Amino acid sequence: MKTVVWESLSQVQQDSILKRPAMQDGASITAAISNVIEQVKADGDKALFSLTEQFDRIKPESIRVASQDIEQASQRLSSRMKDALEQAYSNISKFHTAQKPQPIKVETQPGVVCEQVSRPIQRVGLYIPGGSAPLPSTVLMLGVPAKIAGCRKVVLCSPPPIADEILYVAKLCGIDEVYNVGGGQAIAAMAYGTETVSKVDKIFGPGNAYVTEAKRQVSNDFRGASIDMPAGPSEVLVIADESADADFIAADLLSQAEHGPDSQVVLVTPSPIIADQVTDAIRRQLTDLPRAEIAEQALASSLVIIAESLTQAVSISNYYGPEHLIVQTKNPRELLPLLDNAGSIFLGDWSPESAGDYASGTNHVLPTYGYTRTHSSLGLSDFSKRMTVQELSAEGLKNLAPTVITMAEAEGLDAHKRAVTIRVEKLKSKG
Amino acid sequence: MKTVVWESLSQVQQDSILKRPAMQDGASITAAISNVIEQVKADGDKALFSLTEQFDRIKPESIRVASQDIEQASQRLSSRMKDALEQAYSNISKFHTAQKPQPIKVETQPGVVCEQVSRPIQRVGLYIPGGSAPLPSTVLMLGVPAKIAGCRKVVLCSPPPIADEILYVAKLCGIDEVYNVGGGQAIAAMAYGTETVSKVDKIFGPGNAYVTEAKRQVSNDFRGASIDMPAGPSEVLVIADESADADFIAADLLSQAEHGPDSQVVLVTPSPIIADQVTDAIRRQLTDLPRAEIAEQALASSLVIIAESLTQAVSISNYYGPEHLIVQTKNPRELLPLLDNAGSIFLGDWSPESAGDYASGTNHVLPTYGYTRTHSSLGLSDFSKRMTVQELSAEGLKNLAPTVITMAEAEGLDAHKRAVTIRVEKLKSKG
16 A cells, blocks of 8 residues: 655645546447347347346246245355344344335425435346445345335345355245346346346345446347446545544445455555554455455555545545545544535444444445535435426416416526416316 | 327337337437537637637627626626526526535444535536527526535537527626637537636537537536536426317427427327317417427327227336426326326326426436436536545444454455554453
């Protein structure tokens, strides 16, 4: 990790040091994924079987996972594992249930009532990546809010063979259908539907560059599907003062660094002593970490920034806009009102990122890559949509008529005006 | 308008009759806009001056509108106009203020506190199209929630010369900066900034195919800007029973049809009598409509659907998912719980669409083109973002530790586990 003193940098250097690296150029990925999508649209299930054989080197018996397979997965899991998943399920359920929207109803002027109501998105698709280790936590983060929101159909795609933990959580969440499909072909199948895979309205979940590109392509087609949010490499920023425990910070930075070689890891502290201690502790902790090689790659492009003060540290964090923001200071809550542009915030010594990654109750699907400036951490509202309603009484329309008529005239929209005058005249003629 | 009986159509016919036409192919627009964006990125203000001269055939004195010009615009407006704009401002403010989010705080298990807080998006840009008539109403729909949300910088671009009504509303809303720039160059300027135009985080507002394409391009670049929602032609669907007033319905359908030749207009009714009466009334009302030619083009591709029942009419509406949904039935509120997939709903005889377009208080920026399935009507939350927060006590972490450790093991993420164990060990050693 490189250590820099913020005030010793020019404005241009400050800007450039916090700039995220551009993601890999995707021309070949774009073409490959267009091709996959076309195949799935043209050949449906048949394309899914052949693409799965080609990319995952496996021939599943069926695309849809049978319910008895899901039952058996549950029997194979240890009760320790099931207890853990159920505890996480319970906490995530509580926090997302608390996000249920209240309908809004306001009489803006006499006889003019405006409302905001919410409806679940009817059909949603969850994508769970495969790879070296299963991600049951992501099933929880997507499946729990989908069911609480009331989505009528919730389906899940994951590359086969699907791990028992994933199948167990799918059952826990009440996912309606689970499919043995991964990669771009899974995104295409959910966006357009096949004989077996249900078409959905919106697709959620993380994935590699191919999955990300597939999500981008189907979301640019109005006959495809919407998606949760733009994707990017995972990242953490830690704000710490001299009261912090360097071992804790090192462990937190490493838990981000082990995600992947492109993970971004930043420590901002006004204390040069803490900076040194953390650098040492990272070196120590790295020695027996199974994923040390990955973590070291991530650390190579990571930063320790010495700030002038905690206030400056907060400004640097707000400027960077990290996905995860850990605050290990004497009074972390004092800083909260000043913190902006973060996906999820972890306050104090006893709130490691992994608590939120798995089980505190917050969602781990978060905006990254600077999108915290404009995007929200995934929540219940991403699984529903708001509609507005207005109801005017005859009196209400009479009261509002002069305003609407005048504005319609200004905008040169005569039929807009007439939709009001024709009603007002009818009211007059009725006396 | 074409009249069809729903039950006489096959499933395939039903699907195809409600399919929206694909928007014009945009290869030439895509290239033209890439070029405009590159020019603005390379040459800043200089490009804005030359593109404005090229496209708008006007040479503004300055890019930023001077505050005395805004003052003078206000003096030129009639007090009738100012009263109307202020009434609309007041209603829109009331309804959007009511949308302020409450922070959420939940103790998901002992010692584990999860929160959701909201922060304004710091810098937002509003685009207001030019054209034959000014759109002060759109300034209200974007400017009011931006200021209520607390966005720190709110700027507005519109092609010069900017109408007095727009400048007046910009002042009323407290817009920080107004620029004499339109088209793709305005979107590029706000997304990347120039010497004069402030870079923003998110861009809102309607526009023609060029503006839409520019918004798409800058939103696909993480160094550009986010955007409000995908755009498409405007549309209305009316559900009416035999109790409805055919003149009112005709006026409402025409007020949508006059928006543009690509507007979509649909009437769904179980009453063949109403269907006939509305068709006649449209013909009558068209005769002296200034924008009759535009409306006639829109009506050519529009539909009257005879449903079997109101229940079926609701299903058809939910399937189509209209931007505007007008319900003129005996008991419109009874249908509300069944209605889904609409941008804004207008209940009853006295709630014409133009009331919501201008002044009832609801927002007129709405998902269209089928995006009502997944997208919300524009609201306060589009000008802010949600962050989650968690704070665990030492006790809370001890309670949660077995769950996090077990799940980290399942996912093969050892550093995630260690961020917890290192803390628990420290707690033990402290006794």
